[in-house]
Amino acid sequence: MNRATLFHQALRALACLPLLALATGPARAELQIDITQGVSDPIPIAIVPFARTPTDGGFDLAAVVQHDLDGSGRFRSMDRGAMLGQPQRSSEVVAADWRAARQDYVVVGRVSGGTGTSLNVEAELVNALTGQSLGLLRVTATAGTLRTAAHQVSDFVFQRILGTRGAFATRIAYVAVDGAPPSQHFQLLVADADGENPQVVLDSRQPIMSPAWSADGQWLAYVSFEDHVSAVYVQELRSGQRQRVSARAGVNGAPAWSPDGKRLALTLSGSGGNLDLYVLDLASQQLARITDDPAIDTEPAWSADGSQLYFTSDRSGGPQVYRVDVATRGRVQRVTFGSSYNARPRLSPDGKTLAFVTREGSDYRIAVQELGSLNGNVRVLTRGSLDESPAFAPNGMSILYAGRVNGRGSLATVSVDGLVTQRLKSDRGEVREPVWGPFSGTP
Amino acid sequence: MNTPKNLLLVLAGSLLLALGGCATKKVKPVAQNTPVASDAAQSSGASGNGVTTVTAGGQGVSGQGSAPVGVERILYFDFDSSEIKPEYVATLAAHAHALSANASIRVRLEGHTDERGSPEYNIGLGERRAQAVRRALLLQGVGEGQVSTVSYGEERPAVPGQTEEAWSKDRRVEIVYIN
Numbered sequence: 022m023n024r025a026t027l028f029h030q031a032l033r034a035l036a037c038l039p040l041l042a043l044a045t046g047p048a049r050a051e052l053q054i055d056i057t058q059g060v061s062d063p064i065p066i067a068i069v070p071f072a073r074t075p076t077d078g079g080f081d082l083a084a085v086v087q088h089d090l091d092g093s094g095r096f097r098s099m100d101r102g103a104m105l106g107q108p109q110r111s112s113e114v115v116a117a118d119w120r121a122a123r124q125d126y127v128v129v130g131r132v133s134g135g136t137g138t139s140l141n142v143e144a145e146l147v148n149a150l151t152g153q154s155l156g157l158l159r160v161t162a163t164a165g166t167l168r169t170a171a172h173q174v175s176d177f178v179f180q181r182i183l184g185t186r187g188a189f190a191t192r193i194a195y196v197a198v199d200g201a202p203p204s205q206h207f208q209l210l211v212a213d214a215d216g217e218n219p220q221v222v223l224d225s226r227q228p229i230m231s232p233a234w235s236a237d238g239q240w241l242a243y244v245s246f247e248d249h250v251s252a253v254y255v256q257e258l259r260s261g262q263r264q265r266v267s268a269r270a271g272v273n274g275a276p277a278w279s280p281d282g283k284r285l286a287l288t289l290s291g292s293g294g295n296l297d298l299y300v301l302d303l304a305s306q307q308l309a310r311i312t313d314d315p316a317i318d319t320e321p322a323w324s325a326d327g328s329q330l331y332f333t334s335d336r337s338g339g340p341q342v343y344r345v346d347v348a349t350r351g352r353v354q355r356v357t358f359g360s361s362y363n364a365r366p367r368l369s370p371d372g373k374t375l376a377f378v379t380r381e382g383s384d385y386r387i388a389v390q391e392l393g394s395l396n397g398n399v400r401v402l403t404r405g406s407l408d409e410s411p412a413f414a415p416n417g418m419s420i421l422y423a424g425r426v427n428g429r430g431s432l433a434t435v436s437v438d439g440l441v442t443q444r445l446k447s448d449r450g451e452v453r454e455p456v457w458g459p460f461s462g463t464p
Numbered sequence: 465m466n467t468p469k470n471l472l473l474v475l476a477g478s479l480l481l482a483l484g485g486c487a488t489k490k491v492k493p494v495a496q497n498t499p500v501a502s503d504a505a506q507s508s509g510a511s512g513n514g515v516t517t518v519t520a521g522g523q524g525v526s527g528q529g530s531a532p533v534g535v536e537r538i539l540y541f542d543f544d545s546s547e548i549k550p551e552y553v554a555t556l557a558a559h560a561h562a563l564s565a566n567a568s569i570r571v572r573l574e575g576h577t578d579e580r581g582s583p584e585y586n587i588g589l590g591e592r593r594a595q596a597v598r599r600a601l602l603l604q605g606v607g608e609g610q611v612s613t614v615s616y617g618e619e620r621p622a623v624p625g626q627t628e629e630a631w632s633k634d635r636r637v638e639i640v641y642i643n
Contacts, residue, residue: 202621211515225520228619231584247520249572250614251587261516272591272615275584288584294595294613296588317588333585340585364582378582385581407626409582428626454583 052216052432052445052452059094060440064182066090067099067124067149072109072131077140078164082132085171086144089189089215090178094441099124111145116152124149128178138163144174146181155181168217188414189214192458193421194222194232194241195432198451209243211258214414214457216445222258234458235278242266242276242285253287255303266303272296277321277330286311286321286330298332300347311350320365325372331356333364340364342377357390359399365410368392369417374437376411376420387411387422389437402435403442412456423453530569531641532562539597541635543578546592548600556597559639560604567607573597574638575615576622578631583617590615597637 068087090096103122108114109131119127130144140162146155158177162170172190179187191214199206207229212219223229227246234241235255242255251273256263267273271290278285285301297318298311312318316336323330324344331344342357342364357363362380369376372392379388379399384406390399405424412421419436426444430451434443445452531537535558539548548556563569575594577586594613601611623630 201624205620220515221517222515223518223520227520228616230587230617230619245520246614246616246619250612256518258515261518263518271613272587274587288587290588290591292608292612294591294598296591317585317592319588320582320584333582335585335588340582362581364585380581407580425626428624 052212052219052447054088054092054215055444055446056092056094056441057433057444058440058442063095063097064126065099065124066096066126066128066178066182067104067119067122068128069104069107069109069130070101071129071142071144072133074132074134074140076134076138076164077132077167080132080164080167082142082167082171082174083128083130085168086128086175086178089172089175089187092215092443093179093187094436094443095179095183111147111154111157114147114149114152116147116149119147119149126155126178126182128174130174132167135161140164140167140170142167142170142174144177146178168213172213172215185418186416186460188416188418188457188460191415191460192238193455194234194458195423195452195455196229196232197447197449198430198453199449209241211241211458222256230454231275232454232456233276233278234456236280236282236459236461238459238461240278242278244274244276253285255285266301266306275320277323279323280325280327286323288319288321298330298345300330309350311345311347312353322366322368324368325370331366331368331375333366342366342375356392357399360388363388367411367413367420369413369437370415371417374417376413378409378411385409387420387435389420400439402437402439403433405433410454410456414457415460421455421457423455528641530562530566530643531639532558535559535562537639539637539639540632541593541637543631543635544589546589546596548596556600557604560601560606563601563610564605564607567610568643570610570612570642571601572640572642573611573613574620574640575613575617576620576634576636576638577618578634579618579621579626580631581618583619586617587615588617590617593635593637597639 068083070083087098091098105118108129114127127147127149128144133141135141142160142162144158148155158174160170160173169190175189176187192211193214194211197208197210207225208221209223209229209232210219211222225247230244232241232243240255240257244251244253252265252268253273253276254263254265267287269289270292271294272288275288276285283303285303287299287301288296289299290296295315297313298321300309300311314336316334318332318334320333321330329344329346331342333340334343339361341355343353343355345353360379363377365378367376375390375392377388378385386401386408387403388399388401408422408424410423419434421434423430424433430453431447432445432452432455536555539552573594575590577589594615598611598613621634623633
């Protein structure tokens with residue numbers, strides 16, 4: 022994030038000061054992307070400042086696009102000061118000039134007033150080698166949604182050049198913890214994928230765990246200990262309406278929304294303390310038991326087609342990843358081998374790759390494994406000692422996870438090919454349990 | 465089971481929304497058994513990132529009024545183990561004695577792990593520790609209804625820090641007298 026954005030946010034916050042004084046928690050920009058490793062030959066691209074209009078609130082849209090693309094580790098954006106001109110349309114781009122400045126691509130655009138308070142954002146991508154326009158994106162926004170529009174421009178550029186949908190205009194959820202034990206303060210937050218615009222979903226004096234997005238991006242399921250027992254809740258983000266869907270004796274944990282949004286997989290123990298997987302039908306409240314084993318069975322993750330649950334079980338001694346057929350509740354198959362500790366499976370959106378926590382020596386790290394082949398190809402992607410809670414980006418290109426840096430819980434991403442790593446710097450005491458929201462539900 | 469109890473105080477949310485542009489937002493009351501729609505309206509427009517904050521109510525911290533005086537209320541465990549160490553035999557006997565002498569006393573056994581590994585798996589390990597203590601109490605005549613368990617896994621460490629000394633204090637069961 023640049024200084025101008027920070028300043029802009031500070032100004033807005035000041036304008037809202039009387040209201041803020043009553044707010045329960047800080048809602049400043051608390052995560053900042055800090056790229057720690059990128060590809061060796063990032064694509065040079067010039068993001069020319071967009072033409073502005075008086076009603077755009079002074080928002081520097083191109084700066085956000087620049088920040089997104091640089092943060093991806095796949096691009097290196099041109100310094101504005103080195104630009105010879107600032108064209109606003111593809112027809113004004115003199116390809117030879119940008120080629121001479123060693124740029125492969127040029128993004129130009131403009132923000133203009135529409136009807137009422139609406140704004141029109143137009144962005145064009147030009148191939149500097151050929152001078153050809155690679156497409157025009159039109160987005161309607163308001164002064165308050167220009168940041169989202171900027172992320173949509175980033176998605177457009179990313180898609181056109183790399184052929185994969187960008188995930189800049191998506192959201193993440195995570196848990197922040199302030200204070201030292203035993204008097205800690207817990208918050209569940211939702212923020213834009215770049216860490217901006219953090220908003221508090223739940224504020225509690227007791228632990229909050231395991232946030233999980235609904236497939237439509239409108240709801241979160243989570244575990245809250247607010248009554249000194251664990252309970253699973255589902256909450257609509259916009260309205261704050263929530264429902265306690267499971268507060269049975271013992272453990273109520275690890276909620277995971279089915280791809281069709283109708284069911285919740287979760288872990289229950291009953292008073293006997295044996296953790297097994299269940300599936301709760303949200304409309305009927307019908308509960309179906311999926312596993313029945315004296316071991317710990319937990320951390321369910323749905324396959325993309327909703328037919329199987331991947332989960333952690335220590336039925337063989339230590340924790341390993343297994344899968345079970347949901348409909349037949351049978352055919353439990355072990356999926357991970359190798360390390361004596363493999364836990365917390367998560368599937369890539371295309372269902373081909375499994376991410377999980379693995380132990381290497383005394384270190385806990387994030388690994389991926391291709392599911393097609395037997396015993397296929399485990400690759401350890403991270404180098405921390407306490408890495409946990411992997412979650413795929415909705416485009417499957419990277420994995421968001423929690424780790425410890427200098428003793429503090431913090432969030433990071435690693436690309437699935439291992440080439441790009443980013444740290445999301447935080448000014449909170451601790452941040453953990455990140456989950457990346459779906460494409461849908463993005464405003 | 466499905467009756468939402470003491471669900472929430474929804475107030476602060478509209479204030480936090482203010483950061484999105486000083487807009488205020490009416491908070492709908494929470495309906496009991498709100499149907500969970502999978503086809504909720506798509507968000508759009510300026511308030512698309514709108515999030516309403518819920519403040520969890522919850523109960524205050526329990527007292528330890530009925531706890532036997534001078535008896536340790538925390539049992540520590542070895543790494544990856546839910547086995548009760550021999551040194552706690554007398555401690556557990558004292559708790560069992562106090563509980564079986566008065567059937568109206570209830571305890572909550574809070575199981576904890578250190579921070580290493582996956583949080584939800586650690587909930588399972590913490591529950592195992594709490595259950596080990598529960599079984600020991602029941603074997604000594606304590607009524608089932610007097611003992612409940614909760615596992616906090618790695619969420620509530622006793623001592624912050626990434627040392628074996630800190631971790632050894634985190635792996636524990638706390639016996640909390642509820643009334």
